[in-house]
Amino acid sequence: MSHLQSLNTYFETKREVHLDELKQFLRIPSISAISAHKQDMKTAAEWLADSMKKIGLENISIDETKGQPVVYADWLHAEGLPTILVYGHYDVQPVDPLNLWETEPFDPQIRDNKLFARGASDDKGQVYMHLKAIEALLQTDGKLPVNVKFCIEGEEEIGSPNLPDYLMTNTDKLAADIIVISDTGMQGPGEPAVCYGLRGLAGVQIEVKGAKSDLHSGLYGGGVQNAIHALVEVLDSFRDEEGTIQVEGFYDNVIPLKDEERTAYASLNFDEDALKAELGVDALFGEKGYTYTEQTWARPTLEINGVFGGFSGEGIKTVLPAEAGAKITCRLVPNQDPDEIVAKLTAHIEKYKPIGVSVEITEFDKGKPFITPFDHPAIQAAGRSYEKIYNVPTAYIRGGGSIPIVAAFDEILGLPVVLMGFGLSSENIHAPNEHFHLENFDQGLRVIGDYYYEIAQFTKEDLKK
Structure with a gap:
């Protein structure tokens, strides 16, 4: 037997x-x-x-x-x-x-x-x-x-x-x-x-601080930096319109996909239309030149997971927020080091930080x-x-x-x-x-x-x- x-x-x-x-x-x-x-x-x-x-x-x-x-x-x-x-x-x-x-x-x-x-x-x-x-x-x-x-x-x-x-x-x-x-x-x-x-993981929280307190938008608007505007400017600098990450050196150590791997992924015949229907979206979005499976399995990412700051209650409050923040995570692929990626993120944020604000960066989860x-x-x-x-x-x-x-x-x-x-x-x-x-x-x-x-x-x- x-x-x-x-x-x-x-x-x-x-x-x-x-x-x-x-x-x-x-x-x-x-x-x-x-x-x-x-x-x-x-x-x-x-x-x-x-x-x-x-x-x-x-x-x-x-x-x-x-x-x-x-x-x-x-x-x-x-x-x-x-x-x-x-x-x-x-x-x-x-x-x-x-x-x-x-x-x-x-x-x-x-x-x-x-x-x-x-x-x-x-x-x-x-x-x-x-x-x-x-x-x-x-x-x-x-x-x-x-x-x-x-x-x-x-x-x-x-x-x-x-x-x-x-x-x-x-x-x-x-x-x-x-x-x-x-x-x-x-x-x-x-x-x-x-x-x-x-994929590995590197997570940070960005906190943008402007004036010492929220300011009246009528008295100070147009003359003092708005922390949320400053945060948006930083966040917008992370990726281009096609999803390619703009942080200097982010892709330096990424190991390219082997042809055999790309062939193996293609043979799975992943149904992107079915996924769109399941998610209720009219289009998928990702780094140009890669399929959905390649993007989600074998390419690194930089995603904004949450944004906070200002007034979000019922009605409107006419203030210039003094503080704003965002939570960011990067999924990493082989040969990328979480500590190096956090260092590159930090350098990028300092480079693109607008005048009139300071930025604090707190590290969170990391995994290779x-x-x-x-x-x-x-x-x-x-x-x-x-x-x-x-x-x-x-x-x-x-x-x-x-x-x-x-x-x-x-x-x-x-x-x-x-x-x-x-x-x-x-x-x-x-x-x-x-x-x-x-x-x-x-x-x-x-x-x-x-x-x-x-x-x-x-x-x-x-x-x-």
Whole structure:
């Protein structure tokens, strides 16, 4: 019997048991952002550790950090074969607004072959799939085809503030050949995708200050700088009419897209007209010379996220605002450094700042971009495993968003990162009625199990980045 036949039989037999166990995990309100759930975080970590022990993992530890603990486990008996480090997180987002949930967020319910609960898709359901794939392999074969380590944290939803220190302190403990993360999504229903790159992030707040207080527009208008006008002048200088960023040196380190990548993106036949209809706009807008997928996956951005200042209440108030501000974020692509981009933004703002005002810049979220070459053996192996189970070609994509800790794994441990996600964009992650499509739970278990066999075909040398 082939390993896929064995996995099919095992997962079919154990499906209800596995879903009941996952529901236990989902009932724990492990909300890292709310201090009142500190005990729930501990309970979730202990539940994970206990589950790891039951399936046969070894060297299990709940490692304390300055915040929430990291749960570690391993199985290291495949001598000479590669080691996979599986990363995930057991913390979840807050559930507000509670009144929009159709059922209680921590009372898992199955409707229309979807499992509804906070954390069902992001990320408890996907972490749990890796545990059950390991269980199935140990139960059917008595061993694993490769070595495996787990690093499951409890602070991803608050930006993983303590994980980089944990990684640097435990580099030997976490040593592996590749990192596998199932905390992303597929291209669409029945359309598997391997994400091989994510954009980074640099965020700032600009505050423009003019006179020491708001001024009467009749007495002072035309003679004193208006802080909002000054802010608008600065903001307008960031991009030209075609969306190209005008900050000096912004594109200097951007790595051009390979022809093979552009061909792969074009083969997805992305429907821009359908997107326009979905969004309710008559046209898309982006950097000239690039398609929508290229613009949102592989090109950097500079976006104004919010503007504040002056009077915005009912009616009108005839003042010259003394202060105004804006929040800016840049999505960055491989080889762009967040600190360098913030420095270039700062220089640009000083250059284009109008007379009569001062400007203060406050730095916010920063995260480095990440990429593993899409022709890397571990990436292509993931595509083959998806195709065996879903029976359709795998898409190789980049993600437009940012998961800063992925770049930290890449930078600190220096390993190829494989993003094998099974979620869908429609699953309301971070929102009321989060859910996980169970067809992807079922098929994903088989994909993960097969992937371990795929990686066993490579030597450690093959997998070096």
